Amino acid sequence: MSDEPKNPAQNEPAFAAQIGAKADRKLAARRHPGQGVWFGLGMMGLIGWSVAVPTLLGAALGLWLDHHHPGRHPWTLALLVGGLVIGCLNAWHWVAKEEKAMREDPPHE
Numbered sequence: 001m002s003d004e005p006k007n008p009a010q011n012e013p014a015f016a017a018q019i020g021a022k023a024d025r026k027l028a029a030r031r032h033p034g035q036g037v038w039f040g041l042g043m044m045g046l047i048g049w050s051v052a053v054p055t056l057l058g059a060a061l062g063l064w065l066d067h068h069h070p071g072r073h074p075w076t077l078a079l080l081v082g083g084l085v086i087g088c089l090n091a092w093h094w095v096a097k098e099e100k101a102m103r104e105d106p107p108h109e
Contacts, residue, residue: 050091054086055084058082059079
């Protein structure tokens, strides 16, 4: 343990800035009520479909390749995983884009 006295005044500007930022976000949320529960559910649906569609397309293409061009290694699992990776990257892109838009949106007076 350190014998140095802790100075709470050093933390006050950072704490005040955090409180101010939270208050600004709450006020912005009240001014834009359209981004509520329905917006969140829609975003979850968008993210879900952006992962599910490439995964299913990869699996379907793999099944087709396995049926028409049988080989030593099955294509279905490889393309299913490839579709899943593409879908996850796509979902990550959407989430990062929305987060950036929320952070860059200045408070409207």
